[in-house]
Amino acid sequence: MNLRSGRLKGKMTADASSFTSSIEFDRRIFNADIKCNIAHTTMLKEQRIIEAADADKIIKTLNELESEGIGVLKLDLSVEDIHMALEIYVTERIGEVAGFMHTGKSRNDQVATDLRLILKEEIEEIEEDILNFIENIIEMASQHTETIMVGYTHLQHAQPTTFAHHLLAYANEIRRDFERIADAKKRVDMCPLGAAAMTGTGFPIDRDRTAQLLGFSRVMENSMDAVSSRDFMAETVFALAMLSSNLSKISEEMIIWSTYEFRLIEISDKYSSTSSIMPQKKNPDVAEISRSKTAVLYGELMTILSILKALPHSYNRDLQEVTPHLWNAIDTAHSMLNIMNDMLSSVSFNAERGIELAMANFSTATELADLMVRENNLPFRIAHQIVGRTVNEAISNGIRPEDIDSKFLDKIAMDINGTPLNISEELVENALNPYEIIKARDVKGGPSPKAVTESILSLKEFVKSSRR
16 A cells, blocks of 8 residues: 555655654554544444444454554554554555545544644643652651741842741642643643544534544634644643753752752762762762753753744644654653652751751841831831841851840941830840741741641642542
């Protein structure tokens, strides 16, 4: 069987066949192509477009092929794509009657359908793994609601928080990644089958029936759009690129926090390496490779957008070149997600170092300013100025944050505002105590144990409802 024998004379050159063949990355849509042909043939039979006996032969042979697996197909460069390889298989077993399964459809709508079927499955696997990741973060956070650390802005000490609060920042970022990819799936979950080459068909097919048989939620309403659209691929890869960006941020912090200078965490040896020459080294290789993989996702997204940007309607062979970039993005993001989940779960937090850093560099200063606003009714900018001068004076005189007292504050306040504060020593002490500061930040989304527990319950409900 040769598609070229009607319109074209002779064969493609070997180089041309190799250059245009999609057979290598078509392997991924093997099962989808069988399902697509079975659904279409079933509909043709139900609509009495082809004889029931012929349809039954085709469906029986396709089921046998699915059982035997892709290994029985002829997959070489003489075969343009998986669709032709499959047709050759069925024809060799039941004869020319196999050709009836292509009544009213084209490779254009068939490949578009196959891609959407497989991508939907891939997305659902990634969704489940994202939910598993969130669950693991929740479990870790539950154990560290009172584990104090310092939070950072500009990578400088900012305010006291807890390891649980920081972990939940990861969980909420990843939650949005789940929502993005779940939303993208809505645009994937549309059935192009029946659009044929670009204008549909004169046969009385039932497109709603094939969509139902294949598990799609709706039919694509314009036949030109159905065969030429690959925006669903670009949207999915964007969602994965955003996921990889968030995973890369986690990797970056794991790398920094595991250094001797920070000493906040220890990454398991299972996700580390050593040096070929420096025996003392423990390198966070998995986190570093994960961080770099983000560039692969960005690159695949830019490649897909560049291919799609100026294609005229309707189908163009350029679209074939999008597919391998989609699969590479899927595989890269999926492996990155799973290895990061495993690595983060292996991390142990150095609680002593956490409190040491929280106490070390005036991260409690904001609470001191808030105290002045509450107790003395000072405008925040005046309080900010007093505390800023207090920090300068303390650093210049080698005074530790915990050694600042009410008299020290009064001296600074007199210089700036002409009035002493007269705040009690107990209130000053509490304002400089990281745990008291955290406990007071009880607002929704804050770091207090109560607020964190509420966030954990909210995330648990999100995971539960997403699975349901």
